[in-house]
Amino acid sequence: MQATAIAFDRFKPLQDDACESRIVAGKAALGKRAVILGHHYQRADVYKHADLTGDSLKLSKLASQTDADYIVFCGVHFMAEVADILSKPEQAVILPDMNAGCSMADMANLAKVERAWRELGAVLDPDQAITPVTYINSAADLKAFCGEHGGIVCTSSNAKQILEWSFARREKVLFFPDQHLGRWSGYMIGIPPDEMVVWDFDEPLGGLTPEQIRKARILLWKGHCSVHQMFQVQHVLNFRNQYPEGMVISHPECNFEVCKLSDYVGSTDFIINTVAESKPDTRWLVGTELNLVNRIAEQFKPQGKIVRFMAPTVCMCSTMARIDPQHLAWTLENLVEGKVVNQIKVPAREAELARTALKRMLEVV
Ligand code: SF4
CATH class of the missing domain: 3.40.50.10800 (NadA-like)
Incomplete structure (x- = not known):
């Protein structure tokens, strides 16, 4: 029988340095049963406790290789979803604070992407003409959409190679959610700027004419990173x-x-x-x-x-910073007590399709 979870309220008032010793003790008690993954953008007082660190691509590979029972992901929601999709069924992936999201990932959702796909269908046959490419900074259901429609996932390390893979299969790409990564990567493989157009998801037909769509090589989703x-x-x-x-x-x-x-x-x-x-x-x-x-x-x-x-003002990933020492200490102490809190579990069918798109990416790089 599962023990009752320790309430987070007990950790909220703790000072950061009081959490420090509890995190160290929690890690020691769990030993190899838990692994802490830390993204490069993570705040210093959490990052220092990570067993493995890296960018999204490296962490997604590491998540598929670890044998730990618990994968504690100090990153944001979409990263923990990727870890769940790539890890073994018996492993539990945990996001210490469920509010750690990504504002860029939230700029695209399945309803809007499906609507774009339908609207594009009025101009051409998208499943023949367009490879959907999603940046790893996106929800699992968008990765599943790509898996289902012959598409693929990319990261900022491999976007160029992923575009080459995509153009070897179909003549156009729908790139979401980050227009900037899509534009830069398109530029790097020699796509002229006038063949990359922005798809404004709030406008009918993305705010484009059928002619602009026919001429475009890359349709760039109108998303960006606020940082x-x-x-x-x-x-x-x-x-x-x-x-x-x-x-x-x-x-x-x-x-x-x-x-x-x-x-x-x-x-x-x-x-x-x-x-x-x-x-x-x-x-x-x-x-x-x-x-x-x-x-x-x-x-x-x-x-x-x-x-x-680069900037004179403070530009932090404020959503990732929600994973603070209090949430990490709370997560680990619950695990020590045998209670899994904040588990990220992608539904089976969605995970299967998303895995297809992720595996295509991992085969390219
Ligand atoms: S830095 Fe930007 S893209 Fe990266 S996780 Fe934070 S909000 Fe998302």
């Missing part, structure tokens, strides 16, 4: 004026103009590796989430590298 949209061209220009020898590196969720002005564009793992491999005493402007930038600034300081955040 990365804060980085602007002026931030890059100011840095370049001040430090002409400095280097600029951005995540492809930044807008196209920022990416174009950057020396390097890539995923969080790419950003970390590029700064790590750079010469000592170099100066960097980094366009991605604040927790990650602060972490690498500290990490590479001893090498004389100066790493600066």
Whole structure:
């Protein structure tokens, strides 16, 4: 019989440092039965407890390889769904705070994507002409939609190769939910800007004419990341004026103009590796989430590298930050007591179709 869960209310008033020792004790008591996965954007006081860290692609692979009974995902909701889809049926995936979502993922939903597919059907046969590609930052039912319609998932590390895979099969791509990653990746494989059009999901036919749809190679869903949209061209220009020898590196969720002005564009793992491999005493402007930038600034300081955040304002992934030490301590203590809280379980049929789209991606890269 399952024990009754310990209520979160008992953890709410705890100070962060009081949680620290309880997290350490919880991890020690659980041993190999639990693994904590931590995304690069996770806040420092949670990130330091992660057994495995990485970007979405790396974490999705790690989730499929671990043998732990419990996978505690310190990331956001869609990441925990991916872990559940790729893990073994007997493993439990847990998101310490169910409110840790992703504002970008929420910009696309199944009803809107299905409506787009139907509306596109008035112009062409979508299942013959269009590969649906969803960024991993999306709900499981959208991954399932891609699995069902010959589509695929991508991450910011592999979007370029995934587009090549898609165009080898069908002439067009519907890319959701992030227009910026889609546009940058399309640009990287040589698609002219006028063959990439924005699909405005609030407008009939995406706000496009049948002619525009026929001419387009990539239909870009009108979604974005609220964190990365804060980085602007002026931030890059100011840095370049001040430090002409400095280097600029951005995540492809930044807008196209920022990416174009950057020396390097890539995923969080790419950003970390590029700064790590750079010469000592170099100066960097980094366009991605604040927790990650602060972490690498500290990490590479001893090498004389100066790493600066791109925007003058604070741009954190506030939804991921909801996973705080209180929620992590609460989750682990419940697991020690034999109670699984906040389990993420994708319905079987949806998981099967989503797995198809994810496996297609994992076979490409
Ligand atoms: S940084 Fe942006 S895209 Fe990434 S999880 Fe947070 S809201 Fe979503």
